[in-house]
């Protein structure tokens with residue numbers, strides 16, 4: 443029996459857990475996974491690779507429009523290539539995390555990447571039954587009509603500890619300065635063009651500060667399956683239900 447396509451839009455600040463949770467939710471529900479942050483990172487990598495000055499707004503916007511990007515939406519196999527070069531690992535390096543906001547705050551870049559993101563979402567809905575798309579502006583701008591819209595948050599302390607553990611393998615004070623730059627300074631810059639600290643109207647907020655990773659995944663699944671905080675109300679918008687055939 444055909445099932446209605448579904449978009450689950452998830453936003454949140456750095457280190458809130460939105461990427462890892464989104465990927466796990468996509469796997470659990472058999473949906474595609476769209477990491478929109480990877481698109482901004484791939485563009486930052488490409489611009490640096492071509493020695494484009496990131497402060498040159500027009501040159502970076504031109505690079506965005508020409509970006510030869512291939513992005514897997516398989517939650518089991520993340521991969522990102524630019525012009526045939528696999529940059530899956532390279533886009534996670536500190537030099538990219540430190541410079542990506544310069545690219546992501548360029549409004550012409552955002553227009554181009556949002557256009558591509560909507561295309562990828564549409565394709566995933568047609569071909570894969572739906573998608574979990576995550577970033578900073580998915581619930582508000584890229585997919586405001588998504589069947590489910592969720593903002594994943596966590597305290598500053600939890601986000602710093604998680605990022606430090608990810609990048610340095612420890613959450614000690616010696617890594618604090620580098621981690622603060624990657625989390626707090628980056629969020630401050632990114633927040634000049636997107637609102638991702640508070641849930642917009644109709645967006646369900648999930649605070650993961652005191653949750654385990656598995657509990658965070660379950661909290662999102664509960665929203666999607668209607669166990670809590672569903673929007674719009676279940677009677678106006680069925681989720682993961684067989685399509686009406688009559």
Ligand SMILES: Nc1ncnc2c1ncn2[C@@H]1O[C@H](COP(=O)(O)OP(=O)(O)OP(=O)(O)O)[C@@H](O)[C@H]1O
Nearest residue numbers: 455456457458459460461462604650653654655658
């Ligand atoms: N309760 C939790 N919920 C979600 N993630 C958690 C939790 N506890 C620890 N983590 C870990 O926090 C780390 C950061 O998560 P993730 O990379 O998904 O964050 P993010 O919000 O996508 O950050 P960024 O935007 O900087 O990429 C991951 O290693 C994840 O496993």
Ligand SMILES: Nc1ccn([C@H]2C[C@H](O)[C@@H](COP(=O)(O)O)O2)c(=O)n1
Nearest residue numbers: 478479480482542546577578579632
């Ligand atoms: N929809 C999005 C997704 C990401 N960004 C910016 C914010 C980050 O600095 C950068 C990389 O994202 P991350 O991989 O850390 O989630 O891209 C954005 O502005 N909008």
